[in-house]
Amino acid sequence: MPPRINLLAAIRRVQISSISKTGAVRAYDGAFQGCTTPRVGLVSRIGARPCQIRMNSTSSGSGEGKDGKDVADEARGPNQDQLSSVSEEAAETARILEKRCGEVGGPELEQGTPVGEILKRDKDALKNMPKVLRDQIASQNNGGSRSFSTSARLRQEEVQNMRAAQELTVEPSVAAVAEMIAAAESNVDPEIKQGYKFEPPTTKLPKTEHVKKRYEDIVEQFTKMLMKDGKLGLAQKNMNSILHHLRTSPPPAVNPMRPLLPGPPAPQLPLNPILYLTLIVDSVAPIIKIRQFKGMAGGGMTLPIPRPLKQRQRRRAAIKWILDASEKRKNSQFAVRVANELVAVAEGRSSVWERRSQIHKSGATARANIRYAVRK
Incomplete structure (x- = not known):
């Protein structure tokens, strides 16, 4: 009676070897080398074909980079894949929960301590601060430059004169309206009774127009x-x-x-x-x-x-x-x-x-x- 063959072990061996190698030849060699007997290798070779086709059917772009190298084989730096800070994690959680800054339970990113206050308290940090901050502080403390210019004061009188001239010159439309109002006021009859804006009508309404005496x-x-x-x-x-x-x-x-x-x-x-x-x-x-x-x-x-x-x-x-x-x-x-x-x-x-x-x-x-x- 022939010995029993463990097919599960052969399939697992094929999967492990296919991770480290790419291509059909590597998977085949790994499956063949993992067998101890020719019969086991034959069975493993036969059983590796469908699994190999299913696992290696992905596109070349998903497993390889632009230069044809594996992405998994590339070296990673010491500062990559680090965990985010507490504030960033809180902000991400608030973004998922649709919370805004300032709400109850929301992130307080704006409540941090300014860098200037930290530098004032810590002298060692002031010595070891980056060059960018040093240049910024130096530009702020520069006593030779002034923050305002006196050139605008030289033209102050000229601007005031221009505004006075604009106030004196009236637009043609405004002048025409003023003339119309003056003409209307001059034509007002002084004999108009007090309380009337215009002259009352001279013709009397017919008797039938009165609501209480509209009948003959x-x-x-x-x-x-x-x-x-x-x-x-x-x-x-x-x-x-x-x-x-x-x-x-x-x-x-x-x-x-x-x-x-x-x-x-x-x-x-x-x-x-x-x-x-x-x-x-x-x-x-x-x-x-x-x-x-x-x-x-x-x-x-x-x-x-x-x-x-x-x-x-x-x-x-x-x-x-x-x-x-x-x-x-x-x-x-x-x-x-x-x-x-x-x-x-x-x-x-x-x-x-x-x-x-x-x-x-x-x-x-x-x-x-x-x-x-x-x-x-």
Whole structure:
């Protein structure tokens, strides 16, 4: 029975010899020389081939230098591969931990002792210090040279004169702006009221531009007459419906016996519902009112005396008559009843005309009693 061969020992021998030699020939020779018997060498030679190919498959640049020599064989100096100082190690640790100088746990590289203080304390170090430090100290202690120059003082007066000349010369743009300001100030009217920067506007704003009085007088008065129980919003809604009805209704057929006040032609009235409403109200508004005075002529007899009315009083009486007449119409909506009554007044079909004519007849009859009112 043939003896057992230790293949692991042969492979280890090949690996050890391949470190000291380079190339396929050295590995082969080392493997062959390490065997004691021809049989063992044969087996080692056969087993060394795959291991040798795997280990020597690296590039030539990784194991050799520029001159073809092994990097491992080069001699190293005595100061190479030394450990870093404590401060450098702390700085490297802080860099890895992303700490900055001055933070808690960070390096304190700036807290070292200056070289000048060490040299002042240690006389031996002062004698043996490098030549570079000696030259630096000698240049600082040189008493023959001065650290400043007096050449700048010679031109001090000249520089001051140049600055004064620059202040006197004004740029053209600045001068133009100054002239514009002076011209604007000269054109200011001395009669401008105190507190106004510019002259107040001469034209007055229209009345409708006021936020609290932006509606026409007739519209506002008619709306207040429509209001019940203080519901102004509902009254404004009804007024809007009335104006919409006047705008969309056909032109009125005006009765020549009961004409409206002078204004635009009848076909153009629906185009302006506010003017349409104004003409209707002012046409049936009474001019006078009859007041009863007791004992004016003596005794207990009552005398009717006509009194003139202002515009607002006349319109109030006309609106009241129109609203009273609209209550007799058969319609469920209040705004529609009032709008139909206004159209009837424009066409001369309303009973409001009769009330107006009746008051005017009474005033014409009682006009002789005006003298008693003047006497009083």
